[in-house]
Amino acid sequence: MNYSILISNLTNPTLLFFVLGILATVVKSDLEIPASTSKFISLYLLFSIGFKGGQELAHSGLNNEIVVTLIISILFAALVPVYTFFILKRKLSIENAGAIAATYGSVSAVTFVTATLFLDTINVTYGGHMVAAMALMEAPAIVIGVMLMRRYGSEAEKAHSMRSIIHESLTNGSVFMIVGSLVIGIIADVKGAEGIKPFTTDIFKGFLAIFLLEMGMVAARRFGTFKNYGWFVTLFAIGIPIVNGIASIFVTHHFDILPGNRLLVAALTASASYIAVPAAMRQAAPKSDPGLYIPMALGITFPLNITIGLPVYWLAIQYY
DSSP states (O other): OOHHHHHHHHTOHHHHHHHHHHHHHHTTOOOOOOHHHHHHHHHHHHHHHHHHHHHHHHHHOOOHHHHHHHHHHHHHHHHHHHHHHHHHTTTSOHHHHHHHHHHHHSOOHHHHHHHHHHHHHTTOOOOTHHHHHHHHHHHHHHHHHHHHHHHHSOHHHHTSOHHHHHHHHHHSHHHHHHHHHHHHHHHSOHHHHHHTHIIIIITHHHHHHHHHHHHHHHHHHHTTTTGGGOHHHHHHHHHHHHHHHHHHHHHHTTSOOOHHHHHHHHHHHHOOOSSHHHHHHHHHOTTSOHHHHHHIIIIIIHHHIIIIIHHHHHHHHHHO
């Protein structure tokens, strides 16, 4: 195994700020990122990756690889919540099983951004259409997770109309921002886009580092909240992302897809949402426990993917 890739990823400055955030919580430092600042940075990251992706998609046009990649991405977003739901409902309530299934079927934008930085570090190219893939993978898992809860759950869970759930999924702030920025990037004038390039590109890594610092603190605070659920949820949060990521690598191997794009598909498929899904589940599954699925996604799966997962997925792509 090529450990230099793993070491390079672990010593990435943005990732080290995530570790610093964890350390700040462990030693009970009074370091704090104001909520308004954190929200602004989150919106900025979504805006930046959406706009840049739209610009690249406009330049590259639509070809066979893009269509195949988008189809594969959507299929994984639809299939993951189905099979994980039936695993989870053996041990957990229907509401929690559905919420976790939606969480792991949907995606993490910050994991995606970290994966692009990983590719930039090792000088591997990727397509702007991958932002579109990420945007398309957000909502299907939420809708399917809720459909499964309605099918197997209580009458109270069935009371929510599917129309309202779809509306909630598509108008969620993170989904709306990245889709809207993607569309604007596609239709924006090239010269006009160059004018805001310093804002969308030059300061991006700095803002990401601060955001990951705050994510590290949040992850550390929430890590122990689900200990009463036992080892099952911990093993799930570790094992399922790896299974999903490797499965996507196996599938994309059979199509003419660039290695960089294959890694991003793997990162998206292996990731778990901790922004869009919790917002949707507040309405769709009020009986589900956010103290369970948010720490699973943010406290275990997210660190796993951005530290060890990305180099492992990349090495798997090199061999297959």
